[in-house]
Amino acid sequence: MTLTTSERTAAANPARLHNVTRRVISRAVKDLWPNKRVVLGQPCPSVTSYVCRIRVDSETLIAKYSWLGMSLVSVLRGAGGTWKDVRQAQEAYLRSTDLVTAREARNLEVLRELGRPRVCETAAFHQGVLLTRLVPGTTLADELTARPWETGDLLDAALAALGDLHGPAGVRLLGGARPINERSVAGVFRRKFNSLSADVYLKALGRDSGLPEYVREDVVELVQHTVWRLLRMGGAISPGRRVAVYGDLKPEHVYVDGPRLHFIDPAVHWAGGPHPDIAKLIGRSLLLAICHPDQEAGQQIVRGIASTLNRQASAVPAPDRADWLREVLVLWLMDTVNILSTCLSAPHGLPLAPHQQALVAQAHTVAGIVHRVSGLLTGTMAGPRLLDLVFSEVEHTTGRKW
Template sequence: MTTGVQAAPDLARPTVAEVFVYAAALIHRAAGGLWPDEPVVLEAQVPSVTGYVHRARVGNRTLYAKTSILGVSLVSLLRGRCGDWPAVREAQRHYVQRPDSLLEREAAQLLVLANLDGPRVCAVAGARDGVLFTEAIDGPTLGDLLLARPEETSILLGRCLAELRPLHRPGAARRLGPGAAIGERGIVDTFCRKFDGEDTAAYIVHLDSEQWRREGEPVAELVRGSVRRLLALRETLPATVGTTLAYGDLKPEHVLFPDGPDRRPVLLDPGLLRASPLVDLAKLLSRTVLFIATRRTNPVAVRFILDGLAVVARAQVGHLSLADRRAVLRYLLVLWLMDTLNIVTTHLSAPAALPLPALGAAVVKRAVPVCSLVDAVSADLMDPTGRRGRGDRTLARIAEVIV
């Protein structure tokens, strides 16, 4: 989505303080407009690299408030992609009036999902002036349960994927209106936006600064080699757009089990797009591997979790012929690697003053082993003689990084 403003020179970029003060004021004003008779208290900011999120107390309710500046990530905004701060504020004044603004689409998607038989999602409490309020959900996350019950990994992930069946049915894309999809959150779209343009070289070089300051660590070089291979592999992929929907933003910390691990989970932050169900599986696998790679998990638990991931992946292709299984596995691995690089490089390129979520901070610390993993697996995928046993080799490489 274009915003109509030009990138700012380094000295004119918006600052974290300017953006945060402005976003907090937007949330407070929107809450006052929606609930004029209720006291509004902004409690804790939720660190994020995408949008500005705050936990808010409105009367007796705890809500989560989210606002998006021009529909871009905070990292892009603070890097000057949308111009200097006066230009951003002026553009935002018009952006929030657009029916296709990011949070207008997300609010509409939550309302659509509330009327389906799955997935369960958080309830919309209100939306106004570019701010979306959702009801708070209590309960352990999928990540919490994977660490506490690693032997149940395939069951827990299966329960999450079961919620998506209504989206993965042929024809489900008709549920969304023409402009209601959030296609910019697709794995391949995000990857190409980051790595297939004129500014890619400068962006990759910059990964060795700001958040990452360890001299001699070859983060940029590892990313550069992986990007070159994955762009080549992209040409071999089938089209991802079809008649099904993908949820779009699955990650262990955004799948909650308010009624316990044996009951249906609730999913946060939809980004519905017209895509193959493999997009959801790839994101869930990618984010789960990143999650456990940034924890000090004992080797026995790691083996349980990796075996569970393999069970879930194989269950998606068990009905296919051997040739088709290999093709789907290759497709899945490419998507997984692209998504991993998307996430890692976003956090590495974040300005040092931007507070990172716990997972993001841990990803930065583990950037070299994670990028080495992507480098090695992408090289495996380029080898036409290495088809046999590729999945097992990938699991072994993941285990080396995690433990």
């Protein structure tokens, strides 16, 4: 496709990326099914890959496309260079073995071999476009909102469904998978903040967010201090390849259909233990509670999170419990800073999901929580007392009685 002068010299913008991606997806689907009627739906809000629904005759599929393996926010902020640079690099990327959508397609096959957790079915993979079928039920995020008093049971069920993946069977099968290590919590955190450009990135947070400038500056300062602390806590994260983890375990990626759960969007990789999955699930659920407009519902969600975390900790041998809890908490803070900074960096025109919009609106509260909790982790306190203090800090910062 010929680029205009403007496209050769300008950075990517949401409208341009949207239009080109839809043409790519449409061509791929029509190439797969030339005799079928193809209708693209509206994009699903995403800050990572481009995702949209697509109708192929009478069936609705989910289409996913990745630009350079980067988040859409990074591409739109110029991390890949000009739009010409991005388009040229994308041609080589689509031919590489590192293509994220290709690895996800393979990992879905591996997870289906494992059998548990249940994952979405792959309809096709072609020209970098991953097409998956819809799964039944409603998201765990919606279930937590609708049934906050059942939070503990819902989170326990999601983690229990990963038992085989976290065990010996998962380790054996991951040998045939293609790990997406760059989507790990610690990997994303280090890539964002352990570089010369990190300070520039942090100072620019929220410039297009609509937050008042005095609030934005306060958020930036709180996040900066948190990042500096967490970088020094990297030693708390277990090294090694002992356990396979789902990798992107958040409430929007788990669907509840009665007693059955289905999982979407895996980022399977190796970890030193199941800590990343636990940390991301409880951390993203906590954000739902903090941003919930109903204080009572938020209280119930937080209580359920605390009970799940306590149950998970109690299953760890007593001598290892303090280190286990510290690692989960460090990863929780890293993941929260990752998603907060990404949402605050989203440019105008890139749609955010409602819960991401709520996170931006509550950025000062969330930044205050990660700052205060990271301060706790610099001390020597450990075990149940530390966990009690963590939730006390959440209560103090939000002004809510959990």
